[in-house]
Amino acid sequence: xxxxxxxxxxxxxxxxxxxxxxxxxxxxxxxxxxxxxxxxxxxxxxxxxxxxxxxxxxxxxxxxxxxxxxxxxxxxxxxxxxxxxxxxxxxxxxxxxxxxxxxxxxxxxxxxxxxxxxxxxxxxxxxxxxxxxxxxxxxxxxxxxxxxxxxxxxxxxxxxxxxxxxxxxxxxxxxxxxxxxxxxxxxxxxxxxxxx
Amino acid sequence: xxxxxxxxxxxxxxxxxxxxxxxxxxxxxxxxxxxxxxxxxxxxxxxxxxxxxxxxxxxxxxxxxxxxxxxxxxxxxxxxxxxxxxxxxxxxxxxxxxxxxxxxxxxxxxxxxxxxxxxxxxxxxxxxxxxxxxxxxxxxxxxxxxxxxxxxxxxxxxxxxxxxxxxxxxxxxxxxxxxxxxxxxxxxxxxxxxxxxxxxxxxxxxxxxxxxxxxxxxxxxxxxxxxxxxxxxxxxxxxxxxxxxxxxxxxxxxxxxxxxxxxxxxxxxxxxxxxxxxxxxxxxxxxxxxxxxxxxxxxxxxxxxxxxxxxxxxxxxxxxxxxxxxxxxxxxxxxxxxxxxxxxxxxxxxxxxxxxxxxxxxxxxxxxxxxxxxxxxxxxxxxxxxxx
Numbered sequence: 001x002x003x004x005x006x007x008x009x010x011x012x013x014x015x016x017x018x019x020x021x022x023x024x025x026x027x028x029x030x031x032x033x034x035x036x037x038x039x040x041x042x043x044x045x046x047x048x049x050x051x052x053x054x055x056x057x058x059x060x061x062x063x064x065x066x067x068x069x070x071x072x073x074x075x076x077x078x079x080x081x082x083x084x085x086x087x088x089x090x091x092x093x094x095x096x097x098x099x100x101x102x103x104x105x106x107x108x109x110x111x112x113x114x115x116x117x118x119x120x121x122x123x124x125x126x127x128x129x130x131x132x133x134x135x136x137x138x139x140x141x142x143x144x145x146x147x148x149x150x151x152x153x154x155x156x157x158x159x160x161x162x163x164x165x166x167x168x169x170x171x172x173x174x175x176x177x178x179x180x181x182x183x184x185x186x187x188x189x190x191x192x193x194x195x196x
Numbered sequence: 197x198x199x200x201x202x203x204x205x206x207x208x209x210x211x212x213x214x215x216x217x218x219x220x221x222x223x224x225x226x227x228x229x230x231x232x233x234x235x236x237x238x239x240x241x242x243x244x245x246x247x248x249x250x251x252x253x254x255x256x257x258x259x260x261x262x263x264x265x266x267x268x269x270x271x272x273x274x275x276x277x278x279x280x281x282x283x284x285x286x287x288x289x290x291x292x293x294x295x296x297x298x299x300x301x302x303x304x305x306x307x308x309x310x311x312x313x314x315x316x317x318x319x320x321x322x323x324x325x326x327x328x329x330x331x332x333x334x335x336x337x338x339x340x341x342x343x344x345x346x347x348x349x350x351x352x353x354x355x356x357x358x359x360x361x362x363x364x365x366x367x368x369x370x371x372x373x374x375x376x377x378x379x380x381x382x383x384x385x386x387x388x389x390x391x392x393x394x395x396x397x398x399x400x401x402x403x404x405x406x407x408x409x410x411x412x413x414x415x416x417x418x419x420x421x422x423x424x425x426x427x428x429x430x431x432x433x434x435x436x437x438x439x440x441x442x443x444x445x446x447x448x449x450x451x452x453x454x455x456x457x458x459x460x461x462x463x464x465x466x467x468x469x470x471x472x473x474x475x476x477x478x479x480x481x482x483x484x485x486x487x488x489x490x491x492x493x494x495x496x497x498x499x500x501x502x503x504x505x506x507x508x509x510x511x512x513x514x515x516x517x518x519x520x521x522x523x524x525x526x527x528x529x530x531x532x533x534x535x536x537x538x539x540x541x542x543x544x545x546x547x548x549x550x551x552x553x554x555x556x557x558x559x560x561x562x563x564x565x566x567x568x569x570x571x572x573x574x575x576x577x578x579x580x581x582x583x584x
Binding site for chain 2: 038043046050054055058059062068069070073076077080083106110113140141155156159187190
């Protein structure tokens with residue numbers, strides 16, 4: 001069993017345990033309370049915030065970039081950026097949109113840049129993790145991959161993370177009409193690809 | 197399409213559990229390492245208040261202006277003008293003292309990495325240790341590995357010279373390890389490329405890069421400064437390829453960041469410019485007529501910039517803003533690097549077949565280390581690692 005597999009087993013084994021702070025279940029506390037605790041140095045609060053927000057951030061990054069190693073990097077860097085800025089974070093504002101904005105904008109940048117530059121040649125080393133799942137939902141992935149990164153991003157923000165078009169417009173710095181048209185065109189393209 | 201959200205949530209992510217665990221550990225480690233902000237007692241505020249009062253006096257009085265310049269408040273432009281005035285005339289400097297240790301041993305603490313046409317070496321108190329036939333090298337952030345190029349390859353070797361990983365790349369040169377250890381940037385011919393610190397995920401970052409070593413921005417570990425053949429200096433996010441900043445600078449042969457990541461020196465042998473990247477301003481680095489810049493290095497703390505220059509067959513090392521050179525001698529001085537504690541400067545003195553060690557703070561002192569059997573240039577210092 002490799003070190004990485006052991007780490008995964010350990011993570012799975014500890015996944016059901018919810019940390020407590022001061023006798024209160026952290027899982028019942030709001031994001032704002034957890035941010036306040038994290039600002040005061042609580043590692044348990046940081047871990048609970050990570051547990052809540054990592055799945056959405058990681059999945060969103062992966063659906064936009066379609067590259068497992070890059071998605072991991074993007075989501076991880078978003079969390080590290082959030083940590084670096086934690087001391088000046090305004091607790092009156094929700095954490096998730098801020099985090100998702102970092103993730104999706106970085107993912108769009110990565111996807112654009114990758115389209116512009118040639119990736120590693122065949123003699124480069126193997127990537128950190130395989131890039132795509134083998135069979136399940138290949139059609140949906142292929143249809144998503146056929147969209148441009150900006151269209152993928154708005155579809156992911158709308159249908160995976162559940163943001164309203166106005167919120168997406170604010171996160172991406174786009175007019176609301178542009179977001180609406182990108183969502184509509186993205187869904188049309190997906191429907192067409194999936195019906196083929 | 198009503199079930200699109202559910203299908204997106206159910207798509208299997210490759211390596212999801214392992215990625216989550218790696219990220220969880222990284223995030224918690226980063227949180228544990230961050231400084232916790234504490235309220236400062238009134239007594240601790242006394243020094244900043246006194247400094248603020250001093251600056252106010254500096255601003256309001258003519259003699260205070262000189263004090264402000266001495267404090268560095270006058271900015272790099274004033275300091276550079278002072279340097280230009282100082283470096284025109286050769287000034288007597290300490291005579292070099294040969295180091296007593298034999299076999300290319302470093303008479304000071306730490307490990308000095310040198311590389312050149314004869315290969316790469318690590319010098320420490322025990323002597324010189326050859327890493328192999330690598331003409332360019334750079335330390336990893338904690339000195340555990342050395343990234344090297346040569347023979348159509350980029351590689352990571354340990355300080356004993358054992359190859360940890362190797363990547364075949366034609367004309368690989370100028371490797372630079374990112375401050376957080378996650379990336380190594382290097383040039384491959386005209387391409388600027390970036391590879392993960394473990395040798396995987398090698399990729400092209402830019403075409404048409406000038407033959408200048410790129411420089412990672414301290415404090416922003418994925419921001420890389422590099423010079424293009426179009427005369428533009430750019431800062432690019434190595435993860436996304438996004439351009440973060442640029443400046444048209446003409447011919448550039450040296451890129452160097454100050455320790456706080458705010459100031460970027462972009463220079464050629466005829467001078468250059470110190471860019472304050474965060475404030476979008478800068479100051480020209482002008483040299484005297486006939487003087488050529490050989491090498492430049494920022495101190496590991498603060499904004500002290502050391503320059504090695506050459507004029508009419510004489511070379512000297514000086515600090516910007518400090519009167520008089522630290523050392524002056526016939527020939528050339530290149531490959532200027534600071535010791536990790538900021539007390540010493542090392543340089544290659546090929547004219548004398550020696551590596552030069554110049555004390556930059558306190559009482560003047562200069563020591564030399566003989567290169568291999570005195571046959572000219574044996575390699576330029578590439579980095580000085582890990583004292584204490």
